[in-house]
Amino acid sequence: MIQDLKKHGETYSQRVKDGKIIPPQTGKPISPEIKQKISKSMKIAHAEGRAHNIGICRWNNEPSYPEQFFMNVIENEFIDKDYQREYPFIKYSLDFAWIKKKKVIEIDGEQHERFDDYKQRDIEKDNLLQKNGWLVLRIKWKDMMKETKYWINIAKKFIDD
Secondary structure (H helix, E strand, O other): OHHHHHHHHHHHHHHHHOOOOOOOOOOOOOOHHHHHHHHHHHHHHHHOOOOOOOOOOHHHOOOOHHHHHHHHHHHHHOOOOOOEEEEEEOOEEEEEEEOOOOEEEEEEOOHHHHOHHHHHHHHHHHHHHHHOOOEEEEEEHHHHHHOHHHHHHHHHHHHHO
């Protein structure tokens, strides 16, 4: 067992060194006053329906409607169907990843435009992907619904060409 832990620790250290994992950030402890402010703001967010997904693990969820839709597009339209949905990459999850090609398609709902933290997270995710040699195609779900054939063709060319 100790050997397994040592092996895992070395693997983890190497993955951090290679930039594949970003270790948790440590800093100053949170004061009781700040904890109280966070708690109060979280209660308000829950009451307003803005925190519906906090504490929910994405790995156990069924695909959203946009994800189901796009999975059907891949199945019916794409030549290359060798992808993984919700592929873990460093601290992020990639919507649709073609690992061998290092290509990813992200289907972004309205929250990606509405909330600054989503925008910032998407920028950081794209930068990390590009830094590691990946190509990223982002499709806004509302655009996919307005011009479905156009965006399916863009996505097919991105993956199949």
